[in-house]
Amino acid sequence: MDTVKTTDQLAPKSDKQPKHLKHAFFQQAIFALRTHPFHDVATVILLAVLVLSIVFFAISPGVGTVVGLGIGSFEGVPSGLADGAKDGNAEGLSAKDTTMDIRTKMVQTGKLEVLLVNVELSDVYKHGEVPIVGGPQYAALYTIQGEGIFSVDLTQAEVTLQSLSDNILIGIPRPQFELYIKDSTLKNIAEYKASVFDGNTGDGYTGWLNSREQIDQKAQSELAGYNSLMEHAKASALDQVERLSKSICGSEKKVIVQFLEEEDE
């Protein structure tokens, strides 16, 4: 006969539960589900409601959109179209898109032009590529004349009277360069046109306008950085300002002309 122990004897005095008692927990949980249906149905319903509410929260914007689109399409679209067309027509005819810009402008300037350079630009222009066959859609050789001018801004000049010697010291800024290209002098020396796939007028038009702008900018930059021309311009500037100062100040006064950058050195 097995010895029957009391629960005191069965339960250990320490806090740790033996394994068989943890196993008992799950068995009791299942027992609770089977023996107290009211409470656990409530649990299941609660869980179901929670899950459904979370799902609804996630899909509610989509549901609302679909329903709104459906009802809106039936009721709102016809009236929206009619009202929108009427108002849009009135807005378009209102001519609010009107811009103003004054193009005629005059600005006083005080630059002394000291060196004039006549230049001729030769341009080999190529446009596009003919598919399969290869080669450009259009190519041409042009020449165009231009004038480059080196000038000194006299409004930036600094004039000082040397107190000890009564000399007049005129400091002038470094010459600046400006290129003026004359489109009316453009000559077409040679050209090539593809017999097929020769492109379209719009592309050729845009290509030349953009080319003209690029030629202007790059020729300006190239000539302005050409040392030989700049040295000649600087020498001419000193000479011209000295001659002018003798006319203005009188030949009895001594005038010293130099560049402002040299004064700083």
Next chain:
Amino acid sequence: MTEKQALLSGKSRKNDSNLKIPSRWIFRACLILAAALAVVFLLLGINRMRSSYNSALGNAYSAAYNAAFQFAEKQSHVSNYVTIAIKAEQEISRLEVLKVSDSEFVVKNAEKDDSTTSWLEVQGTGIFTVDLNAAEFIADSDRKYVLVNIPNPVLTSFEISRTEKQFWHSSNSPLANGSVAGGVQLAQEQLAEGQQELEDSMRQSRKFHEAAKNAAVMMIESIVRSWNPDISGLQVEVKFIETM
């Protein structure tokens, strides 16, 4: 059945307080937590799917865009090889007194393509100058007076500063859309015409001439006074030499 067996089967209720069995509310809370975690993972999964979809879509778009861009650029590539020849250099002494700007509309049809019409706005800048080599300075130091005789200002430089297509119409049909050569020729003709019209307009403008003369007087008076800092109260008179 022994007590132990009864206890394990859940039928014994003796001395329950000695057994630390968690309440059914803890169990319910675990169920709720598990449900919430499931929802969180579902939402995270949807988000990851959406971002990977967008990434794949973007990569496909980029690859197609790059291929089409390179092909189209090659088909419409424009190049210019420019050489600059310096023909002459000349020392001058011209005083710029007025810079003027104006614009002109040039309307033209393409020569061999009647369906193409272009309205181009050409903006230009002109410079009025006074030739100081032809000027005469007469100074009277006793009376503190300087007389300056100068020629009338003239328009000596002009350049097209900007162009803007205000209206363009051409055929969209591939069989009647002209050619690159036609477009280049049309652009060159409009630029040349715009330049010539603007330059003539500026040269003949009485308003610009009067403004240039006034500017010349002010500039020369200012230069003469500032270059004679040792003479206070210097009087400067500027007169224009009338040319035949």
